[in-house]
Amino acid sequence: MSRPIGPRRIVCLTEEPTEVLYALGEQERIVGISGFTVRPARARKEKPKVSAFTSAKIEAILALEPDFVVGFSDIQAEIARDLVKAGVEVWISNHRSVEGIVEYIRRLGALVGAAERADAYARRAEAHLAEVGKAAAALPRRPRVYFEEWDEPPITGIRWVAELVRIAGGDDVFPERAEKPLARDRILADASEVVRRAPELILGSWCGKKFRPDKVAARPGWDAIPAVRDGELHEIKSPIILQPGPAALFDGLDAIHRIVAAWARRRSP
Known part of the structure; x- marks a missing residue:
């Protein structure tokens, strides 16, 4: 029997590598996951939870004897440093775009000897993006969209979210902020800027808590926003949009x- 290619004991510090590895049928390699993992649901039942997002149980991770740890972004740099010092191989991805998510699927698949399956999965994602983009192009109107990923202080959507809004048929009202990789650079110091940009749809995905349309609508001066006036405030569940993984490309998109198309139909002649 041939030895499996690549790492055999993987700890996933965020959800997206767990989702990808399960989709590729490589879940047996996973020995630990993030406590924030919700996709796939079975992972929470099958795998020990050893990390949050900005913190991790280093001793618990080391006890699992991983030969590879996968994390995401500079926010997990300290976790990565501690694990590297302990002799563990760590890969921190830092992708922030739709294209980056697709290529992440291919890279992770290649690392575990499942390059062909990963490429097929990535091509499925690309086909879905194209299919939704084609449907969006047929809509009679494109709404101006404000996406909020946190409320206190208001933080606008990250790059992959803005790109998915565009593919879905809308136009992000803060495209210049979407290019900023760090959340602190997307904080709205002056929330009245949203009023000036007059979005016709407001999409909220507050990481870790329920979006409150009533609370948003009650902000000073926001009653002048078309989306507020028309009651077009909608929640996108954070597990399907705020992780730079497959969930965003399929369920999130x-x-x-659906929200954009429904808005466009209601306003078509």
Whole structure:
């Protein structure tokens, strides 16, 4: 029997590598996951939870004897440093775009000897993006969209979210902020800027808590915003949009497109 290619004991510090490895049928390699993992649901039952997002149980991770740890972004740099010092191989991805998510699927698949399956999965994602983009192009109107990923202080959507809004048929009202990789650079110091940009749809995905349309609508001066005036405030569940993984390319994109398409139909002649 041939030895499996690549790492055999993987700890996933965020959800997206867990989702990808399960989709590729490589879940047996996973020995630990993030406590924030919700996709796939079975992972929470099958795998020990050893990390949050900005913190991790280093001793618990080391006890699992991983030969590879996968994390995401500079926010997990300290976790990565501690594990590297302990002799563990760590890969921190830092992708922030739709294209980056697709290529992440291919890279992770290649690392575990599943390059062909990963490429097929990535091509499925690309086909879905194209299919939704084609449907969006047929809509009679494109709404101006404000996406909020946190409320206190208000933080605008990250790059992959803005790109998915565009593919789904809308136009992000803060495209210049979407290019900023760090959340602190997307904080709205002056929330009245949203009023000036007059979005016709407001999409909220507050990481870790329920979006409150009533609370948003009650902000000073926001009653002048078309989306507030028309009651077009909608929640996109954070597990399907705020992780730079497959969920965003499939369920997240579909959720945005349904809202955008419904808005466009209501306003067509």
